[in-house]
Amino acid sequence: MADQKNPTGGEFLLRETAPQDVFTPEDFSENQRMFAQTVEDFVIRTIEPVREELEYKGNTMLGKDLLKKAAEMGLLMADIPEAYGGMGSDKATIMLISEKMAESGSFAVTHGAQSGIGTLPIVYFGTEEQKKHYLPRLATADLLTCYALTEPGSGSDALAAATTAKLTDDGKHYVLNGTKQYISNAGYAEMVILFAKIDGDKFTGFIVDLGAEGVTIGAEEKKMGFKGSSTCAITLEDVKVPVENLLGEVGKGHRIAFNILNVGRFKLGASTVGGCKLVLKHTVPYTKQRHQFGQPLCNFGLIRRKIAEVTAHTFVAESMVYRTAGLLDDAIATLDKSAADFDYQSIQKVEDFSIECSMIKVFATEAMALAAEEGVQMLGGYGYCQEYPLERYYRDERVNRIFEGTNEINRMIIPGMIMKKAMTGELPFLQAAQAVAQELTGLPSFSEPGEPEFMEEEGKLIANMKKVVLAVLGLAAQKFGQDLKNQQEVLADCADIIMQTYACESGWLRTLKKSAADGGDSALAMADMLTLYVHEAMDKVGILARNVLAATVEGDELRTYVAGLRRLAKHDPVNRAKLHDAIAARIIDAECYTLK
Amino acid sequence: MKIAVCIKQVPDSETRIKMSGPTTELDQTGFTRVLNPYDAYAVEEAVKIKEAGGDVEIVAVTIGPETVKETLKKDCLAVGCDRALLIDDPALQGADEAAIATVLAAVLQKDSFDLILCGIKSIDDDSGQVGIMVAEKLGLPHVSTITHLELGDGTLTAHREIEGGKEIVTASLPALLTCQKGLNEPRLPSLPNIMKANMKPIETMTCADLGLEVPAAKTKIKMYHPPAARGACKLVENDDPAAAARELARLLNEEAKVI
Numbered sequence: 066m067a068d069q070k071n072p073t074g075g076e077f078l079l080r081e082t083a084p085q086d087v088f089t090p091e092d093f094s095e096n097q098r099m100f101a102q103t104v105e106d107f108v109i110r111t112i113e114p115v116r117e118e119l120e121y122k123g124n125t126m127l128g129k130d131l132l133k134k135a136a137e138m139g140l141l142m143a144d145i146p147e148a149y150g151g152m153g154s155d156k157a158t159i160m161l162i163s164e165k166m167a168e169s170g171s172f173a174v175t176h177g178a179q180s181g182i183g184t185l186p187i188v189y190f191g192t193e194e195q196k197k198h199y200l201p202r203l204a205t206a207d208l209l210t211c212y213a214l215t216e217p218g219s220g221s222d223a224l225a226a227a228t229t230a231k232l233t234d235d236g237k238h239y240v241l242n243g244t245k246q247y248i249s250n251a252g253y254a255e256m257v258i259l260f261a262k263i264d265g266d267k268f269t270g271f272i273v274d275l276g277a278e279g280v281t282i283g284a285e286e287k288k289m290g291f292k293g294s295s296t297c298a299i300t301l302e303d304v305k306v307p308v309e310n311l312l313g314e315v316g317k318g319h320r321i322a323f324n325i326l327n328v329g330r331f332k333l334g335a336s337t338v339g340g341c342k343l344v345l346k347h348t349v350p351y352t353k354q355r356h357q358f359g360q361p362l363c364n365f366g367l368i369r370r371k372i373a374e375v376t377a378h379t380f381v382a383e384s385m386v387y388r389t390a391g392l393l394d395d396a397i398a399t400l401d402k403s404a405a406d407f408d409y410q411s412i413q414k415v416e417d418f419s420i421e422c423s424m425i426k427v428f429a430t431e432a433m434a435l436a437a438e439e440g441v442q443m444l445g446g447y448g449y450c451q452e453y454p455l456e457r458y459y460r461d462e463r464v465n466r467i468f469e470g471t472n473e474i475n476r477m478i479i480p481g482m483i484m485k486k487a488m489t490g491e492l493p494f495l496q497a498a499q500a501v502a503q504e505l506t507g508l509p510s511f512s513e514p515g516e517p518e519f520m521e522e523e524g525k526l527i528a529n530m531k532k533v534v535l536a537v538l539g540l541a542a543q544k545f546g547q548d549l550k551n552q553q554e555v556l557a558d559c560a561d562i563i564m565q566t567y568a569c570e571s572g573w574l575r576t577l578k579k580s581a582a583d584g585g586d587s588a589l590a591m592a593d594m595l596t597l598y599v600h601e602a603m604d605k606v607g608i609l610a611r612n613v614l615a616a617t618v619e620g621d622e623l624r625t626y627v628a629g630l631r632r633l634a635k636h637d638p639v640n641r642a643k644l645h646d647a648i649a650a651r652i653i654d655a656e657c658y659t660l661k
Numbered sequence: 662m663k664i665a666v667c668i669k670q671v672p673d674s675e676t677r678i679k680m681s682g683p684t685t686e687l688d689q690t691g692f693t694r695v696l697n698p699y700d701a702y703a704v705e706e707a708v709k710i711k712e713a714g715g716d717v718e719i720v721a722v723t724i725g726p727e728t729v730k731e732t733l734k735k736d737c738l739a740v741g742c743d744r745a746l747l748i749d750d751p752a753l754q755g756a757d758e759a760a761i762a763t764v765l766a767a768v769l770q771k772d773s774f775d776l777i778l779c780g781i782k783s784i785d786d787d788s789g790q791v792g793i794m795v796a797e798k799l800g801l802p803h804v805s806t807i808t809h810l811e812l813g814d815g816t817l818t819a820h821r822e823i824e825g826g827k828e829i830v831t832a833s834l835p836a837l838l839t840c841q842k843g844l845n846e847p848r849l850p851s852l853p854n855i856m857k858a859n860m861k862p863i864e865t866m867t868c869a870d871l872g873l874e875v876p877a878a879k880t881k882i883k884m885y886h887p888p889a890a891r892g893a894c895k896l897v898e899n900d901d902p903a904a905a906a907r908e909l910a911r912l913l914n915e916e917a918k919v920i
Contacts, residue, residue, distance in 0.1 A: 096859070103850055139851040
C-alpha cells in the first residue's frame with residue numbers, strides 16, 4: 066500500500082485516501098491471526114486460573130511468574146529486533162497482541178511494562194552494547210524491567226522532574242537522587258529505565274540496576290483498578306550508576322520519554338479496543354438470558370441501543386487503530402532495514418504520526434469508558450457485583466484515560482502538532498484553510514442531488530468534516546496567533562473535531578474496502594454502524610465547531626462563519642432506532658462483537 | 662524413530678450449530694475449526710518423545726480440505742512436528758470411518774513408522790473407530806485410551822483407563838496407540854515457533870497420488886435432527902400449595918405426558 070509519496074502524520078485531513086491504501090483488520094495475515102489465537106489461548110490457560118488471586122486478592126507478585134510464562138510463549142519478543150533475540154514484528158502485529166492481551170486484565174499492564182516501556186527505550190535509543198547486553202534477557206524474562214518517568218511533583222509536565230544525576234570526579238559514575246512514583250512492575254523488576262537531570266538541568270535517560278545500593282522500593286499502591294499489577298514508588302539515594310548505563314544522549318531524555326509515550330498510546334488504543342469487545346462478550350449473553358416483563362432484556366429498545374452504540378464505537382475505534390498501524394508500518398517500510406540505525410529511524414517515523422497515536426489513545430480509551438459504563442448498566446445489579454467482570458472493567462478502565470499522557474494532554478497534542486507541521490510547511494494546512502474559509506464565507510453553491518451510491522452520503526459528510534477542521538482551526542490560528550497554545554478549550558474542541566473526522570473516515574474507508582473486496586452485502590454490518598456513527602459525529606462536530614467559532618470571532622463575522630458551517634454540517638437525520646435495532650440484532654445473535 | 666500422528670480438524674466445541682429442521686447436511690459456514698482436542702494429546706506425546714532425545718521425526722497426517730493446513734501449521738508443525746501430509750481429495754467428502762481408515766492406512770504404509778499416535782475419538786463424529794481400524798488394516802498391535810506411555814527398546818508400556826482402575830499393557834513396536842485426556846498437557850505454539858512452522862513442509866496429495874481407488878463409504882448419514890426446542894416455562898401460581906401441586910401433577914400428566 067506504499068503508493069503515496071511518504072505519507073505523513075495529519076495528512077489525512079488534507080487529502081483523499083483510497084480505500085485500498087488503508088490497513089484493516091480484514092487484512093491480517095495467517096501468522097497474525099495465529100498469534101492472536103495464541104494470546105487468547107495463553108490468557109485462558111495461564112491467566113484465568115489465577116484471576117481471583119490476581120484481580121480480587123491483589124497478589125501483585127504473581128506478575129513475575131506470569132511474565133516468565135508469557136516469555137515461553139514468545140509474548141515478550143514482538144518488539145525486540147531479531148538480532149537481539151526478538152521477532153522484530155510489525156506494528157500491526159504488536160497492536161493485535163496488545164488487543165488480545167486485554168483479556169488478561171492486570172497482567173496486560175504488567176506485560177506492557179516489561180515488553181513495551183521497559184524494553185523499547187533500549188531498542189530505540191540504546192547503544193549496540195546495551196542492546197546486546199539487555200534485550201535477549203528481556204525477551205526471555207530472565208531480566209525484569211520497568212520504566213520510571215513520573216515523580217510526585219511531575220506527571221504531565223514530565224520534564225519538570227526533580228531527580229538529579231551528578232557525574233563523579235573520576236568520571237566513571239553518575240550519582241542519582243530522587244523519587245519516581247506509580248512505577249508498574251517495580252515490586253519485582255530488577256532494572257529500570259529512569260530519567261534524571263544531569264547537573265539539575267539536562268534531562269537524561271539511564272538504565273539503573275534496582276539491586277544497587279541506595280535504591281528503595283516503596284509499598285504497593287492501593288489502586289482503584291488493575292489490582293493485580295504491581296505499582297510502587299522507587300527512591301534513589303546516592304545511587305551510583307556506571308556511565309555506560311546512560312541511555313541516548315545527555316540532555317536528550319525527552320526524546321526517549323515522548324517517543325516511548327507515543328508507542329504506549331497506539332498500544333493502549335489497541336488494548337482498549339480489545340476491552341470494548343470483552344464488554345460485549347460478557348454482557349450480551351446476559352441480556353439474552355435475563356427476562357423481565359416476560360421477555361429477554363435484549364428485546365428492549367433501550368438495551369439494543371446500548372449494544373449498538375458500544376458496537377459502533379468499537380468498530381470505529383478498531384478501524385482507526387489498525388489504519389494507524391498500517392500508516393506506521395508503511396512509513397517504517399520505506400526505511401533500509403539493514404541500516405545500523407534502523408530502529409532509531411523507525412521510532413522517528415512513529416513520532417511523525419504522533420497526531421494519529423494521540424487520537425487513537427483518546428478515542429479508544431473513551432470508547433472503552435462508554436462500553437464499561439453501558440456494560441455495567443446492562444447488567445444492572447449484577448454489573449455492580451464482582452461475580453461478573455464488568456465491575457472490574459469499570460474500575461480498570463478509568464486509568465486508561467489518565468496514563469500514557471492524560472486525554473487532556475493528548476487533546477492538546479492533536480491540534481498542536483498539526484499547527485507545528487503547518488508552520489514548518491510540512492503540512493500545507495494554512496493554504497487549504499484559506500481556501501475553505503473563502504468557500505465558507507462566500508455564496509453557497511447548489512448541486513443537483515442524485516441517487517446516492519453506497520456510503521456516498523457518509524463520504525460527503527466526512528469531506529465536510531475535514532473542511533470544518535480547516536475552517537475552525539485555521540481561523541483560530543489566524544485570530545489567536547502565538548496565543549493559540551493557551552486557548553485550551555478551543556484546542557480541545559478542535560482536537561475532538563479532528564478525532565471524529567479520523568474516526569469516521571477510518572470506518573468509512575474500511576467499509577468501502579470490504580465491500581470492494583467481497584461485495585456490498587458483505588459490508589452491510591459495517592455500513593449500518595458507519596451510517597449511525599457518522600451522522601452522530603456530524604452533529605457533535607457542528608456543536609463543537611460553533612463553540613470554537615464563538616470563542617474566536619464575534620458579530621457579523623461570527624454569523625457569516627456560522628452560516629457557512631451550517632451548510633457544511635447539514636445532513637438529514639437517519640432513523641437511529643432502526644439502525645440500533647439492526648446493529649444489535651447481529652451482536653445478539655453472535656453473542657459477541659462481529660462484523661457479519 | 663519415526664512417529665506418525667493422525668489428526669483431524671473439527672469444529673470448535675463452542676460452535677453453535679444452527680438447524681431449522683431435520684437435514685442431511687449441516688450448514689458449516691461460520692464454524693471455527695480447531696485441532697480435535699484428543700489429537701492434541703497425540704501430538705504432545707510425540708513431541709515429548711522427540712524432546713527426550715534420539716533421532717526422532719514426527720509426521721502429522723490428516724485428511725481434509727485445504728483449510729486444514731491452518732491446523733496443521735499452528736497445532737502440529739508449530740508445536741514440534743517436523744512435516745505434514747494432507748490428503749485433500751474432494752471425492753472423500755462424506756467418507757465414513759472405514760473409508761478414512763483405508764486412506765490413512767494407505768498413506769502410513771508408504772513409510773515405515775515405528776509408532777502411530779491418534780486421539781481416542783474426534784469430538785464431532787464421536788465414533789472412536791478410525792485409529793483402531795487403521796491398526797487392523799496395517800496389522801499392528803494397538804492400545805487404546807492410553808493415559809501414560811513409556812518406550813523401551815522395540816517395546817512400549819502403556820497405561821489405559823478401565824472401569825475403576827487402570828490396565829498396564831505392553832506391546833512391541835511398531836504399534837498404534839489412541840490417546841486419552843490425562844496422558845499429558847498439550848503445549849500452545851509460541852509466536853516464534855509459529856513463524857518457524859512457515860518453513861516446514863506440508864505435502865498435499867489425492868487418493869490417486871497414493872495409487873488408491875477412493876474407498877466407498879460403508880455407512881451414510883441419513884439425517885441430522887435438531888433437539889426439540891425448549892418450550893416456555895410455565896409457572897403454576899396458586900397460594901394454596903396443595904392446589905398448586907394438584908395442578909402441577911395434572912399438567913405433567915395431561916400436557917407434558919411425563920407422569
